[in-house]
Amino acid sequence: MDARDFFGYKNPDEEPGRRPETDDEDADRPPLFEDAVTLDDPEAVRRIDTSDMLGVAAQLPRQLAQARRIATADPLTGRQVDVDAVAVLAMGGSAIGAELVAGVAGERLRVPLIVHRDYGLPGGLGPRTLVIAASHSGETVETLSGFGLARERDLPAVAITTGGRLAAAATDGGVPLLRYQMAGQPRAAIGYGVGILHELLAGAGLIRDPDPVGPAIQAVEYLLERHAPTVETSANPAKQLAWSMFGRIPVVYGHGAMAAVAHRWKTQLNENAKAWSAWEPMPEANHNAIEGSLNPRELSDALYVIEVRDRDEPTEIAERYRVVEELLGERATNRSTVWAEGPSGLARVLGAVAQGDLVSVYLAILYQTDPTPVTLLAMLKERLARATGSNPTSAR
Numbered sequence: 266m267d268a269r270d271f272f273g274y275k276n277p278d279e280e281p282g283r284r285p286e287t288d289d290e291d292a293d294r295p296p297l298f299e300d301a302v303t304l305d306d307p308e309a310v311r312r313i314d315t316s317d318m319l320g321v322a323a324q325l326p327r328q329l330a331q332a333r334r335i336a337t338a339d340p341l342t343g344r345q346v347d348v349d350a351v352a353v354l355a356m357g358g359s360a361i362g363a364e365l366v367a368g369v370a371g372e373r374l375r376v377p378l379i380v381h382r383d384y385g386l387p388g389g390l391g392p393r394t395l396v397i398a399a400s401h402s403g404e405t406v407e408t409l410s411g412f413g414l415a416r417e418r419d420l421p422a423v424a425i426t427t428g429g430r431l432a433a434a435a436t437d438g439g440v441p442l443l444r445y446q447m448a449g450q451p452r453a454a455i456g457y458g459v460g461i462l463h464e465l466l467a468g469a470g471l472i473r474d475p476d477p478v479g480p481a482i483q484a485v486e487y488l489l490e491r492h493a494p495t496v497e498t499s500a501n502p503a504k505q506l507a508w509s510m511f512g513r514i515p516v517v518y519g520h521g522a523m524a525a526v527a528h529r530w531k532t533q534l535n536e537n538a539k540a541w542s543a544w545e546p547m548p549e550a551n552h553n554a555i556e557g558s559l560n561p562r563e564l565s566d567a568l569y570v571i572e573v574r575d576r577d578e579p580t581e582i583a584e585r586y587r588v589v590e591e592l593l594g595e596r597a598t599n600r601s602t603v604w605a606e607g608p609s610g611l612a613r614v615l616g617a618v619a620q621g622d623l624v625s626v627y628l629a630i631l632y633q634t635d636p637t638p639v640t641l642l643a644m645l646k647e648r649l650a651r652a653t654g655s656n657p658t659s660a661r
């Protein structure tokens with residue numbers, strides 16, 4: 266299968282972002298509300314969301330259930346379990362799953378979990394580091410290069426993918442391969458990204474007292490129902506939030522596991538809505554970002570701040586949010602708080618991920634942009650492959 270099948274890039278002449286050749290003075294103006302379609306018109310939504318990213322987002326509970334089955338059928342054994350660190354090699358939509366798992370497990374992790382988003386391997390890996398290469402397409406050169414080095418060093422390794430060169434390399438090297446089937450976009454496979462890794466580490470005893478997946482699935486189902494496309498904007502917080510972000514740059518804040526969720530929101534806003542977005546972890550943001558909110562003054566209305574919060578957050582973090590509100594409340598009016606809901610950390614994280622995914626697709630629809638294809642990303646991969654040859658290690 267060609268990488269283009271995964272990323273939805275069809276036409277080499279398509280150049281998104283190219284400025285239209287027009288004399289129309291309005292071509293560069295920011296979007297106006299009257300330009301946006303209503304999110305409550307199923308026909309308009311279908312016309313824009315041609316590959317049904319909204320429907321794909323609703324498959325998260327099914328993916329989680331399937332992921333649990335895959336991980337349970339192929340548990341880690343021997344050298345893969347007897348480890349003192351775990352390094353996950355992954356990029357983009359395949360990496361965020363590991364970041365979310367690290368956030369959920371937090372102090373319950375028995376060994377450090379490093380998420381490596383680069384070519385090669387992180388420093389400091391010893392013979393007892395479990396290397397997990399995760400790539401949805403199995404074709405990501407950064408991940409392939411690190412996996413190759415891990416094999417050369419004979420580190421305990423596992424591969425998680427739908428196929429591609431990663432599956433072939435794992436099979437050739439006799440490395441355990443956890444394979445799932447999903448034809449869509451990598452970022453839309455988040456249920457596998459979180460579910461397989463969480464269950465694999467939990468099954469190996471590398472997460473103490475892990476949260477059960479069942480209640481998390483139920484929490485996600487509830488959230489998806491509450492924010493579903495069929496729920497009208499007046500009763501749908503995800504649609505309302507997309508409207509608030511429309512024409513503005515969303516900046517997402519979170520603490521602990523919710524920092525990983527904030528990162529996921531940012532990447533989904535980028536890839537689905539094709540929108541600028543940023544994220545900031547708490548409490549680090551209190552030491553710099555808070556000071557950077559003043560200039561340029563003309564842009565103060567151009568941002569939209571979202572705080573993704575957990576009712577179980579430590580009191581010192583709640584206190585920080587309260588003081589920030591006190592300091593910035595009147596000035597920074599474009600902001601909302603999203604409270605994650607659910608009976609466990611895993612449930613709240615997955616629920617907040619589901620909500621953010623829907624917000625990002627609703628925002629894409631408001632911008633009248635098909636959320637599924639990531640044409641620039643695909644073009645970049647293709648041009649790099651052409652420039653460097655297809656050998657992953659030579660693409661550095």
Ligand code: F6R
Nearest residue numbers: 357358359400401402405451452
């Ligand atoms: C596209 C997406 C990307 C990819 C990334 C790595 O939907 O989410 O961020 O995840 O380019 O590709 P894979 O996941 O195939 O290793």
